[in-house]
Amino acid sequence: MPLAENKVFTINYTVKDKEGNVLDTTNKDKPYSFLSGQNQILPELENKIGEMIIGSKKKIVLPPEQGYGEYDEKAVREVKRSDFPEDVELKEGMRFVADTGDGRQLPFIITNIEESEIKIDFNHPYAGKTLEFNVELMNVRDASDEELIHGHAHGPDGHHHHN
Ligand code: ZN
Numbered sequence: 098m099p100l101a102e103n104k105v106f107t108i109n110y111t112v113k114d115k116e117g118n119v120l121d122t123t124n125k126d127k128p129y130s131f132l133s134g135q136n137q138i139l140p141e142l143e144n145k146i147g148e149m150i151i152g153s154k155k156k157i158v159l160p161p162e163q164g165y166g167e168y169d170e171k172a173v174r175e176v177k178r179s180d181f182p183e184d185v186e187l188k189e190g191m192r193f194v195a196d197t198g199d200g201r202q203l204p205f206i207i208t209n210i211e212e213s214e215i216k217i218d219f220n221h222p223y224a225g226k227t228l229e230f231n232v233e234l235m236n237v238r239d240a241s242d243e244e245l246i247h248g249h250a251h252g253p254d255g256h257h258h259h260n
Contacts, residue, residue, distance in 0.1 A: 102134030105250045106146055107236040115227045128235050130250040137249060139164060142230060149234040157230040168225030178213045187215065195219075 107130045111122040123129050131137040141163040149155055161167050195203045209216035241255045
């Protein structure tokens with residue numbers, strides 16, 4: 098059964114890696130809402146959530162190819178300290194966005210700092226990981242006109258204000 102488009106799905110979820118480490122969870126926050134058919138979440142995750150009944154829970158395991166891809170060693174680069182703004186104090190784990198010059202933006206993370214050599218990693222933080230999602234489907238409703246124009250959900254009640 099194809100997933101109905103233009104619906105707002107509200108879920109609670111916890112995502113763990115294969116070792117059981119919690120990568121992210123809505124438990125500490127509020128439920129997460131997404132607009133179906135807009136690539137707001139992983140396609141296979143969206144397919145599986147589309148099969149759920151409101152109020153039910155489901156474990157959804159996605160291998161890297163259905164998640165954020167395999168880890169790519171070639172996406173790790175060495176750059177110079179001088180490539181960064183002078184007034185920024187660099188630390189391992191810091192995240193930046195590189196501007197490719199053709200309008201694309203590539204997020205990366207600093208993984209190692211040595212003297213003037215900085216190692217950066219363009220892989221998605223979840224690349225190479227098998228992800229285990231524990232999802233509870235809280236609600237499904239029609240998207241508002243505003244949400245359809247924006248192409249994303251505005252939270253459980255549809256009234257989330259943002260810029
Ligand atoms: Zn919006």
